[in-house]
Amino acid sequence: MENELKLKFEPNTIEHLGVKMYSHIPPAIAELVANxxxxxxxxxxxKLYNNPQKRIVIEDNGIGMSFNEINNNFLRIGRNRRKENQINNCNRNPTGKKGLGKLALFGLGNTVEISTAQDHVEVSFTMxxxxxLNSDGEYKPTFEIRETEKASGTTITLKELKHKSTxxxxxxxxSLARLFNFRADDFELLISLDxxxxxxxxxKLKYENITPEFEWSKEDILKISNEPYEYKGSIRGSIITTEKPIKPELRGVTLFANGRMINSPEFFGxxxxxxxxxxxxxxLDVDFVDDWPEDVISTNRQSIDWENExxxxxxxxxxxxxxxxxKDWRNKRSEKKEKKVQENTGINIVNWKKTLPVYISTQVDTIISKMNDSELSSSDQESLLNAVHNIAPEYPLLHWRHLHSEIKxxxxxxxxxxxxxxxxxEAVKRYINKVREKSGSTNQTxxxxxxxxxxxxxxLQVAAAFNKPNGNKFHADTYKCIEEGQKYLSMGIVSGARNPISHEEIGDLRDSGLFSEKDCLDMLSLLSHLFKRLEDAPNP
Incomplete structure (x- = not known):
């Protein structure tokens, strides 16, 4: 009977955790850059090469690996360097902890050549x-050890690539820029072709083709929400909105921890x-997620386990x-659109609305709000605003009366x-003066x-110039009634203007409601009618 238990792995584990998980080139390269x-x-x-031989080379000037470190660390699948408290001499928080990133190598190429130097000793091996896949669960790559002028660093060359496209x-x-957010001042990542x-x-490259319209910095983000959260003060980042819709793959907020993406762009429910x-x-940088006791980051670093407490x-x-x-974006966007439309149309919306009755101003507000929140072009918005303004201009009740220009x-x-x-x-005065001017009257009353x-x-015969459509005269009484009507209406409106003002204060007349805005408009409409009749009268 066996006296020990053994855990064996099947070679196709490499296929499932490497080839399948890292089937796209940028995420696979990202794993090697993180290392x-x-x-x-x-x-x-x-270094990407289309010619003369299609391959990918990743070179770094890091501390490299010794032979023992290759054997005990790099070639151990699933090693958690954080639990082993492996430290470095540059005070960087490790970005990896599952020990599976190295399998990304086989997601890219069939042959992997690694050359790593430490203390002028270089170890080269090929996998x-x-x-x-044909091994029995234990694989022994060939290697070579030699002294070198190179103090340290690692070069990985991937050949026989699975991706054949250029x-x-x-x-x-x-793509790589969107996978990293390293804040170290002493780290530089380059990419070249041939x-x-x-x-x-x-x-900067993350949003190279994106022109921000509005941006919320770390301070803005923390200030804009009153919601309590234990890690609130540890969140850093920037949220951007653009003037025009952006590409679908760029929409959403990406989460990073210790410089690496841990959740692809989304809107969190x-x-x-x-x-x-x-x-x-x-x-957003949420480094604290990496420090949680339970690992909630998926192996391919595309998502967080949102079911965790x-x-x-x-x-x-x-x-x-x-x-x-x-909400803030809608307000900012509305204000900006409104300002731009005002500049192009010459309509001061704030001042305009002050001249509108409340029930009209409310309706105009609704239209402008919908307009600012729409996808209409600037020219379409300007046309719409002009149309609304033409329908309900400043002091619309006065406008809608279509008063005679002199009275208005x-x-x-x-x-x-x-x-x-x-x-x-004032309108009555204008009418009186025009009557006296046209008639030549010397009557001082x-x-x-x-x-x-x-x-x-x-x-002044206001109807005398009018005939029937067939050219015949109207009945004599018709002319008489219109002429008498002009007389009595004119006498009455002058009396209605002059007599009260002789005995009452204007403020009392207005504030008591005895003479309201509507009363004023009704009188102005009547004066407009009388003024039109006056103009119809032939000069004496």
Whole structure:
């Protein structure tokens, strides 16, 4: 009988944890870059080659590995360097802890050549994916040890690549930039193609083709939400919204811990029906997640286990943050759009709305709010605002009366001051003066002049110039009634203006409601009618 238990692994473990999990090139390269960062490298250079031989080379100037470290650390699958308290001499928090990242090598190429130096001793070895699959659970790569002028550093070359498509430098550089958020000042990551163009990968590259419209910094993010959260003060980052919709793959907020992505862009449970999400991107550093006792980060670092108690608390907080930012975004965007439209149309919306009755202002507010929250172009918004303004301009009740221009001109200033009785008086004065001017009357009594100049067979005949459509005259009584009506209406409106003002204060007339805004408008409409009739009268 056997006296010990044995755990054996099947070679296809490499296939499932390496090839399947790291089937895309940028995430696989990211694992190797992270290893270099953990090895205190100050410079990592990712070299892509389409010609003459398709391959990927990752070079770093880190501390390298000794033969024993290769054997005990690098070639041990699933080693947790954090639990083993493996330390480095550059005070960087390790970004890896599952010990599976090295399997990314086989997600990229069939043959892996590794050359690593430490203290001027270089160990080179080659691993072959097919040979590993055909092994019996124990694989022994061939190696070579030699002295070298190189003090330290590691070079990994991936050959017989599984991906046959041509490398795109711009695409890969942007993808890698979105997978890292290293804050170390002494770390630089470069990527090049065929030893020609070289691109530096940094945080700026994440949003190279994104023009921020609004941005919320760490301070803004923490200030915008009053929700309590135990790690609130440890969150850093930036959330950006753009003026135009961004590409779907860039939408959402990415989470990083110790410089590496731990959750791909998302909105943390918020319903994404609002077009706010088409304009939003950003990143947050949540390093504390890496320190939780339970590992909640998926092996491929694409997502967090949101069912964990601590994760749920984080998700709730982030959900509330985005809710607050969405509200702030709508306000900022509305103000900006409104300002731009005002500049182009010349309409001061604030001042305009002050001249509107409350029930009209409320409706205009609704239209403008919907307009600012819409996807209409600036020119369409301007056209819409102009249309609304034309329908309901400043002091719309005065506008909608379609008053005679003389009456409107005489009353406007006092009407806009809400001095409605004085507006009426000024309009009456204008009418009186025009009657005296046209008739040539010397009657000094305004009301009396209306009786002597208007009426049947008097000087100002307001209906005399009109005939039936067939050219025949109207009945004599028709002319008489219209002329008498002009006389008595004119006498009455002059009396209604003059007599009260002789005995009462204008303020009392207005504030008592005896002469309201509507009364003013009704009188101005009547004056407009009388003024039009006056103009119809032939000159004496």
């Amino acid at each position: 270099s960062y953990d090895a205190c490298a100050k410079l990592v250079h990712v 072959n994916y097919d040979q590993i 490398f795109s430098l711009s695409s890969y550089s942007s 030893d020609k163009e070289t691109i530096k990968i940094d945080n 918020k319903a994404e029906s609002s077009h706010f999400y088409s304009y939003t991107t950003g990143w 601590k994760s749920l608390a984080l998700k709730k907080f982030l959900h509330n943050i985005l809710t607050a930012i969405e 001109s005489a009353a406007r200033i006092d009407y806009e001051r809400q001095d409605y009785y004085r507006a009426f008086i 305004d009301g009396g002049m209306m009786g002597t100049e208007f009426g049947h067979q008097k000087i």
